[in-house]
């Protein structure tokens with residue numbers, strides 16, 4: 398090997414590695430239930446990992462090859478389900494972790510789905526609409542054998558949206574010579590999307606918070622809430638929690654945050670962000686940093702921005718009594734024990750933010766039925782499924798004398814393991 402050769406540094410390291418972070422919790426839960434070694438080995442490895450090259454001619458005439466991924470972690474419970482993210486730093490490790498989280502999330506929500514995730518390594522902020530469309534269509538075309546309403550169903554994730562889903566649906570449909578709406582969820586309403594999908598994750602966060610408060614015997618109007626992230630999940634969570642009577646004392650986004658002990662008018666903040674893109678210069682209270690937001694005096698903390706925000710470093714300084722994980726993986730594995738020792742209840746991501754995939758499931762069902770439900774119907778069904786999932790996790794955690802996070806993993810692993818045992822190993 399030439400001396401100049403250097404192993405490329407892995408992008409995610411140590412506490413930041415999402416796959417390791419997931420495996421630490423998985424291992425703990427597996428040990429607690431004495432998971433059969435064969436099933437453990439089976440579940441540790443994704444069923445399928447695909448890397449595709451996406452050659453695209455940019456607007457300036459140059460041809461560039463992007464790298465795309467799709468990982469199916471498990472499909473014992475049904476076709477796999479999971480979003481596609483576009484980001485410059487997305488890698489196979491990250492997609493593998495997110496795919497596994499989807500397996501557990503779908504199992505906890507009692508959906509007939511396995512887990513998957515996809516990604517394209519690209520910077521959407523530097524791409525035109527036409528370049529994004531080309532990338533999306535080639536990505537979908539390269540994965541024609543993987544995607545399908547009965548096999549693997551993508552959805553939006555970071556930097557992908559309804560438009561991207563519409564392009565995937567159209568590309569797949571062109572090859573099938575018929576319109577197949579059920580191949581993706583998170584589509585625009587007019588081409589088979591579901592009512593209530595946009596608000597579903599935040600609504601689920603609110604419902605999970607209400608269920609936890611009820612267990613604690615605390616009324617929402619006696620609570621102060623801090624929300625990190627003011628995008629789809631954060632803003633809807635904050636809005637619906639304030640409608641339930643909670644006082645939102647802190648909000649933040651990429652531009653920084655605000656603290657106001659009198660409470661922040663969330664509807665005003667939502668309007669402000671609609672016209673100004675971020676909360677910057679919104680004068681909603683005293684300026685604070687995102688780091689400070691996590692440590693403000695409040696009863697409920699909703700991290701709804703990105704992963705690894707609560708770490709072993711700042712966990713000792715958190716004052717909230719309840720953390721509701723709107724984001725995926727906002728708590729590093731090293732922080733779990735610190736939060737438990739402080740007596741903080743954590744509703745884990747795989748339960749708290751499952752409202753999105755639950756309404757995605759409704760979208761898929763409606764596409765198959767060819768009959769669409771109204772929003773009240775959607776929200777009532779979501780409420781029923783979120784409460785059922787919360788109760789199942791709560792009871793599992795009680796029975797095993799463990800946290801809600803490990804309880805959630807145990808519930809999910811046992812369910813998938815049972816399905817695997819019933820189906821048997823085809824070899």
Ligand code: NAD
Nearest residue numbers: 598626627628629630650651687701702723724725750753
């Ligand atoms: P989004 O892009 O709509 O919003 C993200 C928000 O976080 C923005 O307000 C952004 O400014 C803010 N942000 C970014 N970096 C930040 C930082 N360093 N500190 C503070 N704020 C920061 O994304 P979203 O759809 O709301 O997703 C947020 C999280 O929820 C992600 O972890 C995502 O995987 C997870 N999630 C989303 C859904 C969904 O349906 N949208 C479902 C399940 C989980």
